[in-house]
Amino acid sequence: MKSLDQKLTEIKRSPSSRAFIIADAKDADMAFGVRAPGPRGYLSMRGERPARFSPEVWTRGEYGYRNLPEFLDIIREVVHQGLIDIMLMSAYVNEQLTIKDGLFRDSAVTPAARANDATDVWAVRHGCYTSEPAQPFRTASIDQIQCGKIECDRSSGEFPGANLGLYSVTFVNDLQQDRETLLAFKAFREEAERKKFRYFLEVFDPNVQSGVAPEKLGEFINDNIIRSLAGVPESGRPLFLKIVYHGPRAMEELAQYDPNLAVGVLGGSAGTTYDAFRLIHDAQKYGARVALFGRKINNAEHQLAFIEMLRLITDGKISPEEAVRAYHGVLAAKKIKPRLPLEKDLELTPQAMSYDSGTAPARSQRPKSEVGTAKPEARNSGWPVLSNGAPDFEKMNAAQRGAYDRHRLTQKFG
Numbered sequence: 001m002k003s004l005d006q007k008l009t010e011i012k013r014s015p016s017s018r019a020f021i022i023a024d025a026k027d028a029d030m031a032f033g034v035r036a037p038g039p040r041g042y043l044s045m046r047g048e049r050p051a052r053f054s055p056e057v058w059t060r061g062e063y064g065y066r067n068l069p070e071f072l073d074i075i076r077e078v079v080h081q082g083l084i085d086i087m088l089m090s091a092y093v094n095e096q097l098t099i100k101d102g103l104f105r106d107s108a109v110t111p112a113a114r115a116n117d118a119t120d121v122w123a124v125r126h127g128c129y130t131s132e133p134a135q136p137f138r139t140a141s142i143d144q145i146q147c148g149k150i151e152c153d154r155s156s157g158e159f160p161g162a163n164l165g166l167y168s169v170t171f172v173n174d175l176q177q178d179r180e181t182l183l184a185f186k187a188f189r190e191e192a193e194r195k196k197f198r199y200f201l202e203v204f205d206p207n208v209q210s211g212v213a214p215e216k217l218g219e220f221i222n223d224n225i226i227r228s229l230a231g232v233p234e235s236g237r238p239l240f241l242k243i244v245y246h247g248p249r250a251m252e253e254l255a256q257y258d259p260n261l262a263v264g265v266l267g268g269s270a271g272t273t274y275d276a277f278r279l280i281h282d283a284q285k286y287g288a289r290v291a292l293f294g295r296k297i298n299n300a301e302h303q304l305a306f307i308e309m310l311r312l313i314t315d316g317k318i319s320p321e322e323a324v325r326a327y328h329g330v331l332a333a334k335k336i337k338p339r340l341p342l343e344k345d346l347e348l349t350p351q352a353m354s355y356d357s358g359t360a361p362a363r364s365q366r367p368k369s370e371v372g373t374a375k376p377e378a379r380n381s382g383w384p385v386l387s388n389g390a391p392d393f394e395k396m397n398a399a400q401r402g403a404y405d406r407h408r409l410t411q412k413f414g
Helices: 003-013 068-081 091-100 142-147 175-194 214-229 248-257 273-285 303-314 320-333 398-412
Strands: 021-026 086-089 110-114 164-170 198-204 240-243 262-266 290-293
Touching (some): 003 021, 003 110, 021 303, 068 086, 068 091, 068 303, 086 091, 091 110, 091 142, 175 198, 214 240, 248 262, 248 273, 262 273, 273 303, 273 320, 290 303, 303 320
Parallel strands (some): 021 086, 021 290, 164 198, 240 262
16 A cells, blocks of 8 residues: 555544655646756766757756756655655656656555646746736646546556646636636546546645735635535545645644645745755644645755655654754765755745745735735845835836746745
8 A cells, every 4th residue: 555545544543643744746847847857966876867968059067957867867766765655746757657667566655747737837937927817727637647648448447657636726816717717626626536536636825916915815725725625525525735834823724624634735935954844844733744845855955865854854753953953964974065054054034934925916906905914025035025025016127027936936836
């Protein structure tokens, strides 16, 4: 049995259990394209798989991102380590590793694929899609995730690919927009039930100005989750949720509402190592049962050691502060230079631990009474802000808007 299924069973059977699900989210090629594999500072034991660049165009140092073969090697290495429970991938990477390689056949790790890619994750360079309200869209079909082709043979009920997917919705507090999002979710949910395809649900903060004060976003998201799933019987409900961590009150409110619905948190922006370790510790303390970390793992100086510290924290064997020190000890032993010195890496940064998405209500929709209620952005946000700390979209140039969009998307993809 996969560790995911064992832990879900244990969580339902014993609310006091420390069982905790960790997912490595390596699906960002459905958002960032070429940049998705991350910086080349960390490679697997297999090492570099160099591409053939024309020397008159590139130097190797100028091309700072891993290529796909290097990225696949890292995924293989993480799966073989066996400390995560879910490996989330794009449908194409799922085909390469799950269907063709059989990577998960004898592993306790469950493969999963991103089942939709709404427009708020279209974070291509020089694009402007992410600045518009999220529109529902699906590239991959359920059949393509399960068996790598347009129609699966369903006679046996078993498939060579992943039978678990992430479906993402983004509520923006606009009636027509949110209705379209829910109609698309309904169609997916019904197809998934017919095809016995399991999924978990990501409910992300508004990607545009919404009219909801940042300190109220946790309530807005919690109510949308419960309202949207209230009409869904158990056969069509998600295995668990993936949401932004909006702090202890919002987490406890949602986690305590229905013990049968496991709540998970996404990783957010990279920040310091302590940011990541403190986030998973606090989320678990206040009711989370799952964490899906993408960028926080993918940008780590040593991914395997980073994952090991996450597991030690959720098992209750080490504190976040101790984990940072232990992690730096591993880096020193391996002669790997850390991104930050230890004293800096032990800091909790405002941006990484802010519990709102940083979005502000659209001026055309924003009631005057809400002006000044937003939580301040990080001091070094990289874009202009209003006197109340909310982003000032009118004063942003193209580069600053791009920086703001990247910040929001790193929260979505960890």
